[in-house]
Amino acid sequence: MRDILTIVLKEIWELKHSIKKLYLLFILFLLPIIFIFDNSRSLIPISLFPLFFVCIIAVGTSGQIAYNAILGEKRSKTLEVLLSTGIAPYTIIIGKIIPATTIGYILSVLAYIVIFIIASFSKTFPLLNINWFLLIIPFFLSYFAGGISIAVTIWAPDEKIAPMIGTLIIFSSLGILWYINSIFIVSNFIIFMFLIFSCALITWLAAISLKRIPLITKI
């Protein structure tokens, strides 16, 4: 736990230096303003809109912030030193995912608030019933996206293709989840358990990749 906090602290120190870019990212929570316009002929059912947008915001923000977590270490050649300190790889991974997840989650909650305000004024859009599932799902999706970004940057030989592969995997996973949900009408609890399992799996995969990194790439 102490090591996770150490890594989180370092990530926060680094993020502080990119605070202007983060302010720009925070504009994302205004994305649901699109609801103001008439969307009755939309391909996506109107009842799914809130969750759809919040998921996109959570996944997009967290995924983008996490890309730099390992890439930055690779660029500054500090990964070798970090691994030599004796901190367990899974601790490094969790410590690096947490700040990205937190920012992604905060933006999602802000997006919910925007949706709630719009819904209370709009005649076409139904008022959103915020329950535990709607509040928890962006957190796990943020963690999952952050984990994918980190795992991909460990394996990718070129930093230019890493975001492309990461985005592809993240949105494909999200698509599969939507598809399963729409076909089988899975209960919220099963989706919740599936997300926890996915987060644990991606942390494990990233951690074992990090152990082998001196052999995978020149660090």
Place this chain on the structure above:
Amino acid sequence: MVKFENVFFSYNKRDLVINNMSLNIAQGQIHGILGHNGAGKTTTFRLLLGLLKPKSGLIQCDGFVSEDRNFPRGLISYMPETIGIYEKLTGFQNLEFRARTARVSHSQIRPKSKELLKSLGLLNRAHEMAGYWSNGMKKRLSLACALICQPKLLLLDEPTSGIDPESLSIIRQILKKINNQGTTIILSSHDLNSVEKICTHISILQYGKLIYTGILDRNISSLEEFYLKHTKKIVKKIFMK
């Protein structure tokens, strides 16, 4: 302190990067590892740190097997050739982070950081982002980061490459001082002049093979001649074959 027993290592199936290395480094030595580019110096450090696993053989450090990576925190500290500091963090933040990873107690972090930065001539710029510093200053900060946990074993990969004479002199003084306090130092370098001035023992690596290990003989006219004499013998042997 450090023991290599018949160690073999290769990144792929064909080329051996470390070829049957057996080496003993006693406590209190300043051991210089010399060799051409690609001789296996950095790989030796990575093996010792447990970042790489040998194909065969045993590597031990203070009784702990390197492969298991179960060293107590702060036993070994490493300064890579590529500096390895966080450029977006300030000097103090870099030191605090390394101290936290080595589990240095919170109350000691600030005074120790100040003391180290002062001795390395960096205290007046310690609140600035390290990215704005010169190469020599970054190298000194990297050394400070490696020293913050007061390690028993200090591994330095090319500590003197690409730095100004002033920084070089400061680094040499610090290394001698901490060695007198009981820290064993292993350094790799191409700078034979510095090795001659600092080291008590040397090892010469060539194409992954240890061709010489022993006390640095102060009677030899120059380390450069000694080094070339040993390496040329091996080159001749290879061509004769």
